[in-house]
Amino acid sequence: MIVRGIHAMGIGATGAESGKPISEASKQNILRLLRTEEGVYDRAHARTFSFLSAWTYSDAGTFCAAMSRRGLEGCDCVEIVTRNDALFFDTSALLIQSPGRKLTILSFRGTQPQNAINWLTDVSARAENFTAGGRVHGGFQRALRSVWPLLQDLLKAGLGGQSICAQLESTQEKYLSQCGVAKPGGSESAASLASTIAFPEEDERALTPALYITGHSLGGALAALAAALLYAQADAGVFDRNRQTVRSWLRGVYTYGQPMVGDTAFQRVNEELGKKLFRHVYGRDIVPRLPPRIMGDFAHFGQRYDSSDAGWIHGTRPVRQAITLGLSNLIGVLAWFMQDVIPLQGVRLPFSWGHHSPLNYMRTSLEAAPGAEFD
Template sequence: MKSAPSLHSIILVFRGSAPENQVKQELHYTIHHQAKKYSLGGHVNGYFYHGFQALWKAGLQQNFLKLQSRYPNFDVLITGHSLGGAMSALAGPKIAKIIAPKKNNRRISIYTFGEPRVGDHQFNSVLEALVPEIYRIIHKHDIVAQIPPPGMTPFTKSQYFHHQTEIWYNNDMTENAPFMICSKKNECDETFLKTHANINDHLTYFNIKIQLNNLQQCVPSSKSTIIRRN
């Protein structure tokens, strides 16, 4: 988590899954475990829930409160790729609740990349009400954006749906590439054949390749960093 005085923003960034076996853990947990109740409403994927709660209690909440106190007028930007997108969605409502009493004209926004489905319709309603400025950016046939499958999982009967608003790039995402803006009731990326879904589109966003192995070098930290003006 960082503050960017030159941007007048507090920026919260979540990393994606690392290494590859973590993706398998996510899928296995989703298949065999019930969704968990989210404190502000609805139910969410248990794997994502436990991961976020661990971060929140380990220092994420306290560090945000410190930055919030130091920069009470700063906007808040939350972002992440893959698993980090799911963490962003879970963090959004809690952060919004913290800043609500002194929001003034501050903006809180969420931008995710290759985000999986996180929760049910009730959770999505809470998320969208507290953070209206939320965007799911999807690259072409990104397979992670298609899991868990929409609706109920066969063994746990848990329900997973995407929240709004989807920004779909059905191309290579190079500079000035066109995109479609889709509501949650008309998800663009669900129009392609599921046989086309692939991991390569998940690992390339805006022509930048994301290496899962490199994420192992990211060390979790409970400390925040201040970006100062030159």
């Protein structure tokens, strides 16, 4: 397991020591996330999380630099990476905590194009029993469980308003913690630096704690499963809080290009959670139709939002499973080739790998011109 931490992203140790305030845009973004009621869809949040899920594919330093420009300046960030080639998982999760310790965001990295282990995770679809009922994609469940023990400890800290960096330091005998030294020039611990950051003018610590979970592609599948596991553990009393407190803590799950994760029984068990799951589907993206029917009986749950010229609109048509893996992928690759390599006008195929790119999801969320995702 690899654990990396960055304190006060976008500010740095020197700025934190001098009490440098976070930007007004970040203040307002954090407060808006905290004020949103559970299960309420917000287009501004969809923009934030589309960027967050896309930049989770990068290293922690690049991610933090990008997110500090997208309204999360001054937040702490912990990256957790687990890999086991024999068990077919290579999982990366990023946990973000606001300066006032009330906002927590969990983002999972999706399938990296050049990562063979990620692809093996995706195709290891043999169903396994899920804790709360139903059956889920075995590869997705193993990938989530590999990072969950540490994530669970950090999430407990977040729910209690404690620093996730301080929580890492308290478990340093078990896990490698670098929160206090990840930024150049930082010599003090993350816990001691945390108190020097200027909080928003309207102190966020007076607001109710909020948790959001997000991810693109495989990351979206892990986000949906993580939310379901959180609900199951709330019922079991794992978080040492009453069931409703933990469930209310989760305000929303925003996924992009998410594949199906469980069967219809799993869908029924998570009917309540589905009111907080917002699945974004761009155009003819092939991945929301996977795994194919030949690999098992899978179904989506939650609310779907489809791409349009006006951004995301609430969808009503069900997304059907593809039939076979080989043929569906062949059609998807061919569609991508005809879209982006040798554009052919008037040719429309039912699936496309080209539509799965996180760029499409960011641009639809932005409702802006190409290139704005790097501003």
